[in-house]
Amino acid sequence: MGSREEHRAVGHPVPLGELVRTFLWIGTVGFGGGYAVLDLIRTQLVERRRWLTSQQYDHVVSLAEMAPGALTVNVLAGAAYRLGGIGAMLAGTGALILPSFLIIVLCAGLYTAYAGAPVVQGALHGLEAAVVALMLVVAWELSRGIRPQAFQLGVGAVTFGAYLFLNVNPIFLLLAAGVAGAWRGGARR
Amino acid sequence: MIYLRIFFTFLRIGFFGFGGGYAMVPLLRTATVGPHGWLTPPQFLASVALGQITPGPVAITATFVGFKAAGLAGAVVATLGMFLPSVLVIYLLSEFYHRHRHNRYLRGALEGVLPAVVGLIAAVAVGMGDVSINGVVPALLAAVVLLGALRLRSGYALLILGSAAAGALLLR
Numbered sequence: 001m002g003s004r005e006e007h008r009a010v011g012h013p014v015p016l017g018e019l020v021r022t023f024l025w026i027g028t029v030g031f032g033g034g035y036a037v038l039d040l041i042r043t044q045l046v047e048r049r050r051w052l053t054s055q056q057y058d059h060v061v062s063l064a065e066m067a068p069g070a071l072t073v074n075v076l077a078g079a080a081y082r083l084g085g086i087g088a089m090l091a092g093t094g095a096l097i098l099p100s101f102l103i104i105v106l107c108a109g110l111y112t113a114y115a116g117a118p119v120v121q122g123a124l125h126g127l128e129a130a131v132v133a134l135m136l137v138v139a140w141e142l143s144r145g146i147r148p149q150a151f152q153l154g155v156g157a158v159t160f161g162a163y164l165f166l167n168v169n170p171i172f173l174l175l176a177a178g179v180a181g182a183w184r185g186g187a188r189r
Numbered sequence: 190m191i192y193l194r195i196f197f198t199f200l201r202i203g204f205f206g207f208g209g210g211y212a213m214v215p216l217l218r219t220a221t222v223g224p225h226g227w228l229t230p231p232q233f234l235a236s237v238a239l240g241q242i243t244p245g246p247v248a249i250t251a252t253f254v255g256f257k258a259a260g261l262a263g264a265v266v267a268t269l270g271m272f273l274p275s276v277l278v279i280y281l282l283s284e285f286y287h288r289h290r291h292n293r294y295l296r297g298a299l300e301g302v303l304p305a306v307v308g309l310i311a312a313v314a315v316g317m318g319d320v321s322i323n324g325v326v327p328a329l330l331a332a333v334v335l336l337g338a339l340r341l342r343s344g345y346a347l348l349i350l351g352s353a354a355a356g357a358l359l360l361r
Contacts, residue, residue, distance in 0.1 A: 063286055066286075067275060067278040068203060069248065069271075069275030070246030070275065071210070072246050073272055074275050074278075077275055077280075078283060093272060096245065097246075097249070100245030103244075104239060105256055108239070108257060111239065112257075123356045124238050125360040126327070126352040126354070127241060127353050128235075128237075128321035129328075129331040131237050132321060133332070133338065134338055135214065135314035138310055139211075139307050140339075142303065143307045146303055156305065156307050157308065159304070159305040160311055160312045163215060164313075164316055167219075169219055170205075170216050174302055174306070175205075180301050181300045181302060185295075188293060
């Protein structure tokens with residue numbers, strides 16, 4: 001009976017300890033964030049542990065993409081909510097972030113102590129160059145989900161220029177883009 | 190009180206970070222660098238770079254800023270502020286999304302926000318590149334990472350650690 005696996009995957013509560021351990025592990029090995037880690041999460045939650053069906057997982061991802069914030073955190077918070085309610089969501093999110101939090105605090109302490117050392121300066125300079133490249137990659141990947149119409153191109157270009165050259169607050173730009181989009185959406189049909 | 194200021198600063202960034210961790214970098218820069226900010230421009234670049242070398246989300250950069258601003262307690266409140274909106278919005282979406290997903294105003298708003306996010310990320314990348322890509326070696330390094338990330342679809346860890354090592358050897 002192949003139904004046993006499906007049976008487990010249809011929202012039966014998952015033991016909290018097991019969930020926290022799994023999330024701690026993902027938070028420890030999930031380098032790079034974003035879409036790079038989604039494969040890892042799918043492997044863990046859908047294929048290995050069978051906590052969610054593939055369909056349930058895709059639904060969680062589609063919700064997570066609409067929410068603000070780090071994609072991995074949103075996906076796992078959504079999955080945890082589905083698996084065990086608010087308690088699981090809070091415990092799971094904490095477990096996910098804890099490893100990075102500890103490493104960053106350690107790094108911040110070391111940075112404060114050794115920021116002047118040439119090797120540290122060099123390593124950070126190398127990382128900065130990599131971050132610039134990765135941000136361009138992210139912008140490119142995100143842009144492929146956008147329909148290339150005049151409205152979208154205009155919003156992208158205006159936002160780019162307003163932030164880079166005029167230093168306009170990005171929150172204001174996001175709000176303005178959202179309002180313009182809603183107005184356009186409401187005017188359709 | 191500084192802890193409240195840190196908490197609400199990151200709470201606001203968390204609520205408007207549409208498009209993932211990288212989309213928060215422009216918001217972080219505006220909120221933390223400047224005359225009344227907690228970081229100098231080089232420190233900001235370092236904080237984003239450090240957010241990269243840790244596992245887990247890039248948004249953990251908030252923890253670094255909190256630490257620089259007010260020590261360990263600052264790091265804790267910054268982290269809470271940054272990730273609380275995610276949890277809250279995911280909860281609301283899980284409960285209410287089905288009822289409103291065909292709402293044309295909501296869909297229109299999302300269609301407007303996404304190109305704005307792309308424009309912001311590209312702008313902050315150009316702004317950062319203007320500062321940090323200041324020679325042949327950083328330019329080559331960025332080019333290698335760009336091609337590598339577009340090719341290797343999964344896992345940036347090697348690219349990130351490799352660029353730190355290359356920088357330590359070649360850019361000191």
